[in-house]
Amino acid sequence: MPSNRLPTGGRINRNQPVRFKFNGKSYEGFEGDTLASALIANGVSITARSFKYHRPRGIVGHGVEEPATLVELAGANASGNVPATTVSLHEGLSARSVNCWPSASLDLGATNQLISKFIPAGFYYKTFKWPNWHWYEPSIRKAAGLAAAPTHPPASGHFEARHAHADILIAGAGPAGLMAALIAGRSGARVFLVDEGTEAGGSLLNRALLIEGRPAMEWVADAVAELAQMDNVTHLQDSTVWAYREHNLLMVNERSPQNPSVIERSWRVRAGQVICATGAIERMLVFANNDRPGVMMASSAQAYVNRYAALPGKQAVVFTNNNSAYAAAADMHAAGVEIKAIIDSRKTIPKDALACVSGIKIHAGHVVQTTKGHRSVRGVVVAPIDGGRRFTVSCDLLAQSGGWNPAVHLFSQSRGTVRYDETLASFVPDQPAQRTHSAGAANGDITLDSALSSGAKAALAALNETGEMHQTANVPTGQDTPYGITPLWQVDAKGTKSKAFLDIQNDVSVDDVHLALREGYDNIEHVKRYTTGGMGIDQGKTGNINIIGVVAQQKDLPLQDVGATTFRAPYTPVSFGAIGGIREDSVLFPYRHTPITAWNHDQGAFMYEAGARWRRPGYFPRPSESFQETVNRECRAVRESVGVYDGSPLGTFELKGRDTGKFLDFIYTNVMSSLKPGQGRYGLMLSDDGLIIDDGVTLRLDDHRWLLSTSTGHADAINQHMEKLLQTEFPDWEVMITTVTSQWNNATVCGPNARKTVEALGTDIDLSPDNFPFMSFREGTVAGLAARIVRVSFTGELSYEINVAPRDMLTLWERIMKAGKPHGILPVGSEASHVLRVEKGFLSLGHEVDGTADAYDLNMGWIMSKKKPDYLGKRSVELRRRGTAVRRELVGLVPDDPNHQIPEGAPLTPGGKKQKTEGLTTACVWSVMNDRWVALALLENGHSRHGETAHVRLKDGVIPAKITAPVFHDPDGILLRS
């Protein structure tokens, strides 16, 4: 039995000993221990070192508020910066203190204490400037940061995130939360009860209280059992409500899900009503050397003796300004701790408090000025609060209580306002901003009775708002010491040069705050930022309000006017893994496949993201072939014989209704309504501020049915655009849109032998140019499949876009490959398609269309209808062209050296000089038709500069290139019409 373990009592399982390692040494504890309680039971006093000065630190708290002892956990689910008070002991646990070397017990960083007076708050703003910050930064970075950074994901298992819905979410399963859950649950409402502890009960776990005359934990056990019987209640322990978002969305982190393959689970809970029963957090008292190992929160000392049967000390002094520490003293005393004295800063001590303790020396109107000892507390120096003779009381534990701060974090995150309450000397919930109720200590109802009744009240109020009719609830009575406090923000201890800490984690002392105020950093936010107070991992749970108190005292302002701290999520740190759940990689970036994806893979296609989440083949390399050779081979097939590509991802929409023609005339720059059934037309779409947003071909199926195609990447955006116009601007227009992108896949057969290939497939459609000309379509069967063939061309060659249902796509594709085999047909990837369109000077969104060029710049003034009085973008393009800005116009570029490739995106400058650009290269490809590099560019006044030389400016040289028309193959378009 470890030295400080009580022989009986506690909620530990003495039949289940657990061996663990801390800072390399082996210890033993019990199931039910936390790492902190086991260390206390083993008499380990120095458990940590502080961040800046590397002062020795011990365990201060017993829960998430712990400011001092942060550990790194080793093993499968290694984690850093974890408060030792929140680590459940399990066999094989191995932990070490963060940020100390070689150990917490002997830390060489402690030399910082020697220079502490040279490094006050904000010292780094004043120094480390010469010769420059980089000189110091690496060593400062190394010194900062607490735990080691993780280098590997968890070895096994995964995280999960889920959605959940509840009528009432209750945060906290202490007396108030359980009471609320019972009432809400019994009504049949869907209840979501979440508690951060491994066991329900909240403060009742740590205190020896009675409910209805029985030990309070028996009532807790009954309540938990009753809730477990209710199908309408979800009850999670070891789970934290860490964020309260807009519209009553709350985030829960469940740390020990039942499913062993799930490491942690995140719940996004949408709640009708929320009850914050999050309890209260005891705050520190501020006096010199209040950080020494052995100085502990009174409620924590109480928790260690009651819940863990571990003695944090043998001889204790209790220092308080409120009543709650008296019950703690009584419990400690009952456990065998000698209470040497209670030091109470109040001159008059309420009878209720006194009633808890008898036979204990009480010094009313006294304060602890400082602690004595080196590596742990050996005694305390006590003095009357108004000055007077000091005396020393020896002890090995100082249990201190500065009062209770309602845990308003969630309430405040919800945007509820808080107000300073004089009687509690803390901030309490004021006006809720959402459907939020507060109950128990979180609402300032500190004592057991008031917690139970406010839990019941909150539940009834929440049920009432949910619309449930409910009678008053039967609330049990509990016995507790009435609460009373007189605030003590700091002990005035002139004569001691030691630091009195406000933020134990970040080593922020009263002197630091005073210095900040002296230098003019006098807003509370300035104070916090200048001193870093409250900005640690614990976010100042035990110390922040003391900072406000000290500032208020120094500036002689009421606390309310100094301002409360902004509470930001998360309440306690949450692993990013849990937040992400399984949603990574391809759920974040979903992928889409066409039906021939497996075929592409079999052919060795190089697949990549090609916009709108489609994974498409870029090219089909053959062994020992360079990228360029592959692309050239595919291009030659199209130019010289026949190729085929999968055009399925093109956005396709069927539009139906009497007003469709009118609608298309409004969204496209050219006239669509004049199309005859069976015909198609290329169109350009502008936003109303005159930017090109899409292009594509529209077919008229019959009088009232049209088929519109968009670029792959913009299909969703154009769908949104059209629906928005129709539903919000023109609700009277009769146009109905159905997305058929995945109803019509297509294989586009292109090249001089395209017709022969399609004929070989077998079709009932007359393919002769006279009966089936360019920009028209026919319906029939191809290769025995129902199909629609469209004569469009994105390559400049004779092309047949054969559209079939996806279920037939692979069959069609394989038959095309077979039919084209005599002509050496090749599958064509995106890379070759790019070359083919550049050779023809066809536009590409994202290349030539980059938000600056308009149709006129792109030699497409013809597509800007003069006949239509109005269409989207018309007025804006006209307005823009009336301005004085010089236009950058589309031209072709032919480098003087045919083998000189121009990098895509390369700027053009006058004479190639290092000065403001006059244009840019939008694309450059090796033209198989011209056997040279050719490029497209946007160039200032480019249309009037054909024949001149432009200069591509590169870092290491200039590429002169002749300016030409932006078309390098079949300028008259004879082939595509053939």
Added chain:
Amino acid sequence: MQTYNIFSLARNALTGHQNWQKAWRSPPLKDQYDVVVIGAGGHGLSTAYYLAKEFGITNVAVLDRGWLGGGNIARNTLTIRSNYMRDESIPFYVKSVAMYEGLTKELNFNMMHSKRTMVDVVQTYPKMRELRRRQLTMDIYGSTYEQISTEELRRRIPALTGGGPDARLPVIGGMVHTDAGVNRHDAVAWGYARGADALGVEIHQQTAVKSILRGTDGAIQGVETNRGTVRAKKVVVAVSGHTTTLTETAGLKLPLRTMNLTAFVSEPVKPLVDVIVNCPDSGFYFSQSDKGEMVIGGAPDMGQSFRRDIKQHVFEDTVTAMLSLFPAFKKLKLMRQWGGHLDIAHDASPIMSKTDVGGLFVTAGWWGGYKAIPAGGLTLAHLVAKDQPHPLMASFTLGRFKHLDFVLESGTTTAR
């Protein structure tokens, strides 16, 4: 101005740090100034500083409804860079980056400027093409951008273990911007405030401007505050998201809307990542602060907002993007998150301009405006003092909207 250095620090240590002067004064509010700057944030303070330093205009009041440095400068992700795309933008940011590098010495206040390089992790070919386009134009203005291989990228960022060949978006290469850096945002605000104060500029906190006052001729007369009327012939609005709220009190409409941008930090851990990591295809970026926290930013929330809060689904997008490339961060913990509101112009480029109201100037539309604070302040001070745009900002005036000549500059994670 009291000098800050190792010697003054040592001297003061001996007297218990009792003799430090206030970083800035709190003078009484006068009823008239030559220039009133609304907003004691980065741009407001730097504008006031340069008005005094470069143009000798010292009768300047900077008014803030809250605490100085409490707006977006207090809630950003610190990245300073000049990897832009267009001639209009690059030289402006090149200047700003250079000014930042000299700011610690100029203001005698350690900004902890860490020129630690930004590395773009590129996962799609179109993005690589776009960044190479930037590279070639940036070189004209002396801004650095170099392509590196995937192997080199992983050597520089060992924590980047995701994005392998089988990933949904495999890493295909990187771009290195050696000019980029991070520094300490509070120090920038405080350094400018202290510097401006030393030159005679008055900073008035807790002084909320309720409306902008115009005379019968339509020109600016001053502002109405919660502390009374303050007269000035020139008023500069530098209030980020609240620009339109204020200018509408003068009857001025601007092409701005206010949006929310959030950021978050991890727990502090020992040094792991030495560069600023930007992942434009995945939509997040981060750097590790000197304190050890990963400071992470992602995409903005859609919709107008003054709420300064995070949207859970937008936040999750950022987190999951990060975990896809940095799977070890699954075990890293979120420590704190926050939101800021900023206004975005119709073309997503900044507005530094005179307005139709004589004497009223605005600096707004800052979207990543932290990096622009020095050059923004300098060039706006030039405009206010000389009534002529500084050449570096000539493209960013409201005049561009007259003929819809947008400056469409896609940032690293956002586009119009």
Added chain:
Amino acid sequence: MMLIHCPFCGKRSESEFIYGGPVGADRPNPDAVSDAQWVEYLTVTPNPLGPVQEKWWHARGCGEWLTIWRDTRTHDIVEAPENAQ
């Protein structure tokens, strides 16, 4: 992540919706307005500190375009203000 009321589907998670911008002025007849008025129509949107009327598309839902009033300070969905049109 808000809860937005779709007239067809009822209350749904914001993630199902796509934001469609504030409701601005009606599109003027382009031929009946000055250049300045046209530019203002295009570029100036309501940006109130308070309730704003805006469009949302139930894109991953029933496809309805809907209009709500939302307070930009709180994100609460509110009744149309009295002076709203």
Added chain:
Amino acid sequence: MSYNIHIQRQEISALFDLKGPSEALQEWAGKHLPVFPSHPNSKTIKDEMELSFIGRNHWILRAPLSQEQSLAGRLMPESCPSDISIVRISDTLTFFGISGPDAPEVMAIACPLDLHASVFLEGMITYSEVFGIKALVSHYDGGFEFAVEQSFGDMIVDYLNRAIT
């Protein structure tokens, strides 16, 4: 332990997208269809046909694929009047069945809808999202069924597998 569910990627169905005023649709095709459901996001069933009311003036008709040709012949999408739209969309959706005791837990990972039996009643069908993708979600044989745009099918299989292991 993984989740105890059964996942089935369904065979293709005959699907027709119907838009327009319900009276006009009923007049044109009512006699071939189940009764038009009156509640948003609900469905009616006749023979093996399901008619789902999934948007304002918007229905989807689902039937076994064997009926596709005959339905097309009866509904005559090409010749219906201008104020209604009937489009064959059989190939656009791929359906997944999720059944077994843990089906609600797995659905809760994928879908933000409140699928509790007291809220998402038997017979309801609605568009929502599954793993961030637009999906048509419904109850199905004691479990759930959802359909996504066909090209996302492979991705959904990946993710369901990740969710249940």
